[in-house]
Amino acid sequence: MSAAREVRADFDRASIVVYQAYPDAIADVAVEQQKFGPPFSVGRMTWIKPSFLWLMHRSNWGSKSGQERTLAVRIKRSAWEEALSLAVLTSYEPKVHGTQQAWREAFESAPVIVQWDPERTLRGAGLPHDSIQVGLSRAVIQRFVDDWTVSITDLTPLVRKLRKHLDDGRADQATRLLPKEAVYPVPPEPARRLGM
Structure with a gap:
């Protein structure tokens, strides 16, 4: 039995x-223009993650x-749900794809891919539920840049403060400063595609 798959995120009625x-x-460039621009490349896949702690694990607290x-890139909820509806899992799951062949064909042409990893x-430390990572291919990155993004906030000062609290053994103070995340209501069809 795999871990529970949930999308936990900071979201409101219009954005996530x-x-x-x-x-x-x-x-x-991104913070100044409130939009990604060179040297950001629209020619290679970019990964977006709604879990702050998963990214902290991945980037080792920005080090x-x-x-x-x-x-923190705020995007339209409609765009997020569109991305999920276009997504194909990075690995074959019989319940979702039926045959390995069907998965392979879908994966090779997928504009968006999704990977589940233990939340942190x-x-x-790993938690018993999985966190989503969404990979945007060249087919949709330009729309992510031009149409989907609402605002871009630099959280680096917060990350440094959190890291200092952790280094100083003040996990409770760090916890209070974390961005708030709640379970996001993924619509039934994308949830099925994503093996949720």
């Missing part, structure tokens, strides 16, 4: 926040090379 980690050159800056605690 996804997190990304970038080097200064990309983050500076990995090229992932020093943490951005503040200290990086």
Whole structure:
């Protein structure tokens, strides 16, 4: 039995926040223009994640090379749901795809791919429910940049403060500062496609 799959996110009626980690050159342009621009590449896949702690685990609290800056990218909920409705899982699941052949064909032409990984605690330990990562291919990245993005906020100062609290053994203070996330109501059809 696999872990429970849930999308937990910071969202409101119109939008949802996804997190990304970038080097200064990309983050500076994105924050200043409130839109991704060169050196951000629309020619390669970009991953968006609604789980703040999963990204912290991945970027080692902004200390990995090229992932020093943490951005909160607020996108339209309609765009998020469209992305999920176009998504194909990164690995074959009989209940979702039927045959391996059907999955392979769908995956090769998928504009969006989804991977599930264990959600993380503040200290990086795995939790019993999975967190979603959504990979946007070249087919949709331009729309992500031009139409989907509502705002871009630099959370790097917050990440540094959280990391200092953790280093100083003040996990309770760090927990209070975390972005609020709640279970997101994924519509039935995308939920089925994503093996939820």
